[in-house]
Amino acid sequence: MELVKIYECLCDLTRLRLLHVLVQGPLCVCHFQEVLGEPQVKISKHLAYLRDRGLVESERQGNWVIYALPAKPTRELTSNLACLQDCARENAVFKRDLARLKKIEPACAWVRAGEPQKAPGQCRCGPGAAT
Amino acid sequence: MELVKIYECLCDLTRLRLLHVLVQGPLCVCHFQEVLGEPQVKISKHLAYLRDRGLVESERQGNWVIYALPAKPTRELTSNLACLQDCARENAVFKRDLARLKKIEPACAWVRAGEPQKAPGQCRCGPGAAT
DNA sequence: GTCTCATATTCCTATTGAGGAATATGAATC
DNA sequence: GATTCATATTCCTCAATAGGAATATGAGAC
Numbered sequence: 001m002e003l004v005k006i007y008e009c010l011c012d013l014t015r016l017r018l019l020h021v022l023v024q025g026p027l028c029v030c031h032f033q034e035v036l037g038e039p040q041v042k043i044s045k046h047l048a049y050l051r052d053r054g055l056v057e058s059e060r061q062g063n064w065v066i067y068a069l070p071a072k073p074t075r076e077l078t079s080n081l082a083c084l085q086d087c088a089r090e091n092a093v094f095k096r097d098l099a100r101l102k103k104i105e106p107a108c109a110w111v112r113a114g115e116p117q118k119a120p121g122q123c124r125c126g127p128g129a130a131t
Numbered sequence: 132m133e134l135v136k137i138y139e140c141l142c143d144l145t146r147l148r149l150l151h152v153l154v155q156g157p158l159c160v161c162h163f164q165e166v167l168g169e170p171q172v173k174i175s176k177h178l179a180y181l182r183d184r185g186l187v188e189s190e191r192q193g194n195w196v197i198y199a200l201p202a203k204p205t206r207e208l209t210s211n212l213a214c215l216q217d218c219a220r221e222n223a224v225f226k227r228d229l230a231r232l233k234k235i236e237p238a239c240a241w242v243r244a245g246e247p248q249k250a251p252g253q254c255r256c257g258p259g260a261a262t
Numbered sequence: 263g264t265c266t267c268a269t270a271t272t273c274c275t276a277t278t279g280a281g282g283a284a285t286a287t288g289a290a291t292c
Numbered sequence: 293g294a295t296t297c298a299t300a301t302t303c304c305t306c307a308a309t310a311g312g313a314a315t316a317t318g319a320g321a322c
Contacts, residue, residue: 003218007142013135063289063298076218083214087134087207194268194319
């Protein structure tokens, strides 16, 4: 059942955080690392888990892979993401993620705007990139 | 995290069905068996799982054990149960459960009303009880 | 006490998934 | 071609859980 698959995706904290951040807009893997403060393998695996189950979509842009919520989410997904937003509103972990996202925002504006990659070379995340 | 625990409870179809039915009101284990059409062990184990995590409460009344949603559910639980109701609305499995619940309703009215057990002896569920 | 009914628990097997270390892939630069 | 950067995958171990069969528990009837 579709609905069970959604809940299987939601029952891990890392994935909850990924989805919660994704509601704000598309993001690439290295930015997720920055925002969540988790190692690359962990982020990448959980994103793959979500992609395999249709909760997110990915698109390669040069060296980066941009993840986004599906263009046409199901009613169930929409409903549950709204519920998640509601539940996360007053939670410290989720609030911290949003705060870190805001700090990074200038550096990753081109991703969030959906524009094609403009500035090849090093990714602007990593230590010191957004400080 | 509280929220993850809720989602862990929701990521199994049997538990989803139990909770969905419970929104209609308290029920005893044998009625769950009737409504879901699943074996006793399965029902009992999943109810225990939910109880251990605080999603349902139980109360013994003679031979029966009545399960109910918590008297004071958390904001997260309330929110997610509402979401579940919304998602389940047009789903065949959940609709069938509700239909079976209605057929049984006359037989288990005393449970749903929260009254103390009136009619000791055999439980009125089981084959032929509600037909 | 015994018997019966409703429910819970134990024991088992099989599957799933999390996490990390190491390695592989794919694209861009030189 | 080689190198570098971003990301994905493989291999491993450990823990959680689903499901069923069998058995245990707890309460009421007699």
